[in-house]
Amino acid sequence: MSKVKTARPNFVSTTNACKLCTPLGASLAFRGVEGGIPFLHGSQGCATYMRRYIISHFREPVDIASSALGEKNAIYGGGPNLKKGILNVMKKYEPKLVGVATTCLTETIGDDVPMYFNEFFKEFGDLDLPELVRVSTPSYNGTHTDGWHGAVRSMVEQLCVEDHADTGRVNILPNMVSCEDIRHLRDICDHFGIEATILPDISETLDGPALEDYVKIPEGGTPISEIKAMSGARATIEFGRCLPRETGGTSLETRFGVENHRIGLPMGLRESDRFFEVLESVSGNPMPRRYELERGRLVDAYVDGHKYIFGKRAVVYGEEDLVVGLCAFLSEIGVDVVLAGTGSRGKGLEGAIAQVTHGTARVAPEVREAVDFHDIAAEAETLAPDLVVGHSKGYRYAREWNVPLVRVGFPIHDRFGGQRLLHLGYKGTQALFDRVVNAVIEKKQADSSIGYGYI
Amino acid sequence: MTVKIADILEERRDQIHRTGEGAIDIACNRESLAGAVSQRACVFCGSRVVLYPIADALHLVHGPIGCAVYTWDIRGSLSSGPELHRLSFSTDLQETDVIFGGEKKLEAALDELIDRHSPKAAFVYSTCIVGLIGDDMEAVCRKMTEKKGIPVLPVMSEGFKGNKRAGYEAACKAMFRLIGEGDTSGISPVSVNIFGDFNLAGEIWIIREYFERMGVQVVANVTGDGRVNDIARCHGAALNLVQCSGSTMDLAKMMKEKYGIPFQRVSYLGIEDMADSLYRVADFFKDKDPSIVERTQALVRDELQKLMPELARYRKDLEGKKVAMYVGGSFKAFSLVKAFRHLGMKVVVVGSQTGTKEDYAELAEITDPGTVIIDDANPLELSHFIKEKDVDVFVGGVKERPIAFKLGVGFCDHNHERKEALEGFTGMLNFAREIHASAMSPVWQFAPRRANRIRAARKEAVNE
Numbered sequence: 020m021s022k023v024k025t026a027r028p029n030f031v032s033t034t035n036a037c038k039l040c041t042p043l044g045a046s047l048a049f050r051g052v053e054g055g056i057p058f059l060h061g062s063q064g065c066a067t068y069m070r071r072y073i074i075s076h077f078r079e080p081v082d083i084a085s086s087a088l089g090e091k092n093a094i095y096g097g098g099p100n101l102k103k104g105i106l107n108v109m110k111k112y113e114p115k116l117v118g119v120a121t122t123c124l125t126e127t128i129g130d131d132v133p134m135y136f137n138e139f140f141k142e143f144g145d146l147d148l149p150e151l152v153r154v155s156t157p158s159y160n161g162t163h164t165d166g167w168h169g170a171v172r173s174m175v176e177q178l179c180v181e182d183h184a185d186t187g188r189v190n191i192l193p194n195m196v197s198c199e200d201i202r203h204l205r206d207i208c209d210h211f212g213i214e215a216t217i218l219p220d221i222s223e224t225l226d227g228p229a230l231e232d233y234v235k236i237p238e239g240g241t242p243i244s245e246i247k248a249m250s251g252a253r254a255t256i257e258f259g260r261c262l263p264r265e266t267g268g269t270s271l272e273t274r275f276g277v278e279n280h281r282i283g284l285p286m287g288l289r290e291s292d293r294f295f296e297v298l299e300s301v302s303g304n305p306m307p308r309r310y311e312l313e314r315g316r317l318v319d320a321y322v323d324g325h326k327y328i329f330g331k332r333a334v335v336y337g338e339e340d341l342v343v344g345l346c347a348f349l350s351e352i353g354v355d356v357v358l359a360g361t362g363s364r365g366k367g368l369e370g371a372i373a374q375v376t377h378g379t380a381r382v383a384p385e386v387r388e389a390v391d392f393h394d395i396a397a398e399a400e401t402l403a404p405d406l407v408v409g410h411s412k413g414y415r416y417a418r419e420w421n422v423p424l425v426r427v428g429f430p431i432h433d434r435f436g437g438q439r440l441l442h443l444g445y446k447g448t449q450a451l452f453d454r455v456v457n458a459v460i461e462k463k464q465a466d467s468s469i470g471y472g473y474i
Numbered sequence: 475m476t477v478k479i480a481d482i483l484e485e486r487r488d489q490i491h492r493t494g495e496g497a498i499d500i501a502c503n504r505e506s507l508a509g510a511v512s513q514r515a516c517v518f519c520g521s522r523v524v525l526y527p528i529a530d531a532l533h534l535v536h537g538p539i540g541c542a543v544y545t546w547d548i549r550g551s552l553s554s555g556p557e558l559h560r561l562s563f564s565t566d567l568q569e570t571d572v573i574f575g576g577e578k579k580l581e582a583a584l585d586e587l588i589d590r591h592s593p594k595a596a597f598v599y600s601t602c603i604v605g606l607i608g609d610d611m612e613a614v615c616r617k618m619t620e621k622k623g624i625p626v627l628p629v630m631s632e633g634f635k636g637n638k639r640a641g642y643e644a645a646c647k648a649m650f651r652l653i654g655e656g657d658t659s660g661i662s663p664v665s666v667n668i669f670g671d672f673n674l675a676g677e678i679w680i681i682r683e684y685f686e687r688m689g690v691q692v693v694a695n696v697t698g699d700g701r702v703n704d705i706a707r708c709h710g711a712a713l714n715l716v717q718c719s720g721s722t723m724d725l726a727k728m729m730k731e732k733y734g735i736p737f738q739r740v741s742y743l744g745i746e747d748m749a750d751s752l753y754r755v756a757d758f759f760k761d762k763d764p765s766i767v768e769r770t771q772a773l774v775r776d777e778l779q780k781l782m783p784e785l786a787r788y789r790k791d792l793e794g795k796k797v798a799m800y801v802g803g804s805f806k807a808f809s810l811v812k813a814f815r816h817l818g819m820k821v822v823v824v825g826s827q828t829g830t831k832e833d834y835a836e837l838a839e840i841t842d843p844g845t846v847i848i849d850d851a852n853p854l855e856l857s858h859f860i861k862e863k864d865v866d867v868f869v870g871g872v873k874e875r876p877i878a879f880k881l882g883v884g885f886c887d888h889n890h891e892r893k894e895a896l897e898g899f900t901g902m903l904n905f906a907r908e909i910h911a912s913a914m915s916p917v918w919q920f921a922p923r924r925a926n927r928i929r930a931a932r933k934e935a936v937n938e
């Protein structure tokens with residue numbers, strides 16, 4: 020039923036891309052491990068640019084090391100610099116894990132990172148070495164979400180190498196969500212009596228407290244011992260309906276028989292329900308009352324607010340799974356998603372959206388993969404949106420169309436507190452709902468010649 | 475690892491110097507050390523910084539998506555007209571392009587974008603990968619120049635071929651190909667080009683207004699609020715004014731050689747350097763326009779009369795406070811050291827990404843004994859010295875901000891992303907206001923480093 024157009028329009032060039040490059044996603048994921056430091060194997064510029072980009076969102080120090088390849092290394096191979104770089108990082112940061120992600124440069128020259136790792140272990144095996152994890156992240160082949168999922172899978176595969184005794188724990192692979200989302204997930208698990216290993220856990224490492232001193236690697240993150248024990252968990256829950264076929268979750272399932280539950284990001288009522296159902300089944304405990312109440316309040320709010328937003332037309336963009344989650348949520352509250360776009364391609368976005376909006380959406384959105392903002396703008400002219408939902412890079416367009424932008428996801432560069440936005444569960448949905456309704460009300464007030472005090 | 479290791483890597487020791495401790499012989503212009511988390515970017519970054527503000531040109535990044543995305547509209551360079559520079563164009567190379575070459579895609583992208591936006595010129599930036607797959611950018615650009623009837627200029631800025639400084643050079647080379655193309659009639663004999671100013675937060679408009687009041691015509695802004703046609707005729711100006719140590723010096727030298735146009739180094743930051751720059755321009759033109767000196771004196775006098783009483787108010791609070799700074803080009807650091815003196819503040823740490831030996835020697839001369847001078851620093855070194863010197867305000871760019879904030883230290887953005895005009899006399903006042911807000915906020919007393927100290931001091935007082 021959906022009018023799917025997966026092919027790009029005939030543009031060759033990209034204008035204002037709606038995606039980021041692969042190693043950035045990997046860097047974010049490596050930042051969510053205890054004692055972990057991301058290390059980009061490539062020239063210096065990539066690491067510096069990504070740091071700057073990430074810092075603007077999280078407002079935290081983000082140290083990403085680089086093998087800082089120069090011209091000679093680009094010709095003769097980057098092995099020596101990679102090894103020297105890891106040693107220097109060890110000296111200065113004393114990391115527990117170094118997550119090495121390749122860049123376009125080292126992928127193109129065909130640098131063999133596994134071989135360098137072997138050499139490194141041989142040459143420096145007498146030192147107290149950190150865990151080394153590698154992931155291949157050529158940007159000409161994917162987006163930052165591929166980097167994120169690739170890094171998570173690499174960590175699971177390279178650290179979880181043997182059967183582990185039953186831990187009774189539950190693994191959660193949360194996808195690219197905010198620090199606040201991770202904190203919320205942890206609370207939920209606590210209340211269910213579940214001991215969870217959340218990988219990665221950026222809740223502290225990318226949103227840390229003020230401290231007495233500058234810490235080289237912030238506290239927090241998924242403990243490495245927990246990652247190693249993921250093979251002994253009773254189940255894995257991974258979020259994402261557009262995930263690659265093979266992920267950390269599937270790897271644990273095929274190698275160690277850890278049951279994998281793949282569900283969408285818990286956004287909106289129905290997708291959250293699925294999450295809570297899975298939690299009930301893996302924990303054997305009924306839903307705690309506080310979540311019943313949260314759910315009840317959310318439904319109550321849906322009812323209270325429905326008239327303000329019914330039939331409003333929204334353009335939604337961002338990471339593929341976030342877009343699916345947003346469509347699930349928006350269709351539930353009667354907002355018509357007229358365009359759903361993502362920068363990546365081949366992730367089955369349209370199918371996933373059709374699934375989560377079945378029975379709630381009145382119109383099927385235009386679904387566009389591999390879009391940039393120029394494509395979105397070209398479409399939006401005719402789609403006449405009332406509302407834009409996505410990260411802050413769409414601001415220029417929302418402003419042009421004179422419609423509100425509800426900021427979600429990453430990056431949020433033009434507002435404060437992006438890392439503390441809550442998107443997940445009943446509570447996250449509630450927060451989103453309030454923001455969407457208020458954005459519409461605010462616009463109505465601003466456009467009105469009368470200063471209505473009651474809306 | 476059990477041994478506690480100092481924050482400074484052995485290989486970097488000769489990139490750090492303390493004023494007053496022997497002759498300065500700082501190592502610089504080196505490749506960044508692998509694994510050192512340098513604050514530096516790449517060649518491409520250098521070119522992008524310089525050319526970015528040319529507002530009616532198309533800026534196409536030839537490479538995979540990241541290089542273009544991370545430089546999308548991150549500078550505060552304003553335009554009084556077209557805003558083409560604020561869009562991010564890329565060829566977004568895919569695997570097949572990497573295997574079979576990206577020339578066809580580049581050509582098609584240029585075709586499409588030039589038709590869509592009708593720019594006055596197009597700059598095409600090469601990135602690391604383009605250097606590797608060996609696309610002949612020169613040939614594609616030549617072909618497109620002919621086909622489209624506008625200059626299509628390759629910027630040879632492969633990221634790995636050096637540091638930011640090499641990128642400045644690549645940018646200057648690209649611009650130099652434009653110069654000489656335009657008609658120079660109607661240019662006054664009392665005229666200048668403004669080089670090395672990027673019109674952050676409209677700063678170049680402040681400076682242009684001063685020149686206007688002096689009776690000096692500005693032919694081209696290179697590159698803040700820049701226009702292709704102005705740059706094409708800028709060889710008609712009588713004098714080039716070069717701000718910033720690195721970015722456009724090469725262009726000034728090339729113009730001197732080819733067109734015999736002299737240049738002067740200037741700085742619009744701080745009171746002395748601003749005034750001094752204007753006086754030197756007046757001096758240069760005094761034979762052609764004898765009354766210019768008087769007009770300039772009047773201008774400076776007027777501005778200072780407005781500025782000084784206001785500055786004094788801030789100075790009262792700021793007297794004696796300590797500053798660390800980490801900037802891109804070191805030339806800016808000279809002006810800032812002096813500007814801070816006007817606020818009664820002391821610079822105790824100063825570093826840059828791309829300083830030269832001469833720059834550092836000059837810094838050693840104008841700073842007080844004990845000042846730390848540092849080349850190509852990284853977060854750990856910066857935080858080390860901020861603590862060691864117990865500074866009150868740190869001046870740097872976005873990447874440095876969280877370092878300061880985590881240590882409970884005030885921060886002032888003095889980089890390409892600033893949204894506040896800090897140049898000129900007006901800018902000095904904004905600067906003072908910002909430093910004041912950074913240093914005097916009550917929030918610092920809650921930041922743990924200070925909070926604990928305050929607590930300790932209180933305890934001691936009670937015990938006594």
Ligand code: SF4
Binds near residue numbers: 068122540
């Ligand atoms: S070269 Fe690749 S990895 Fe580096 S910034 Fe560009 S797209 Fe990202």
Ligand code: SF4
Binds near residue numbers: 062600632
């Ligand atoms: S790929 Fe090269 S040009 Fe692009 S950001 Fe990285 S170092 Fe710079």
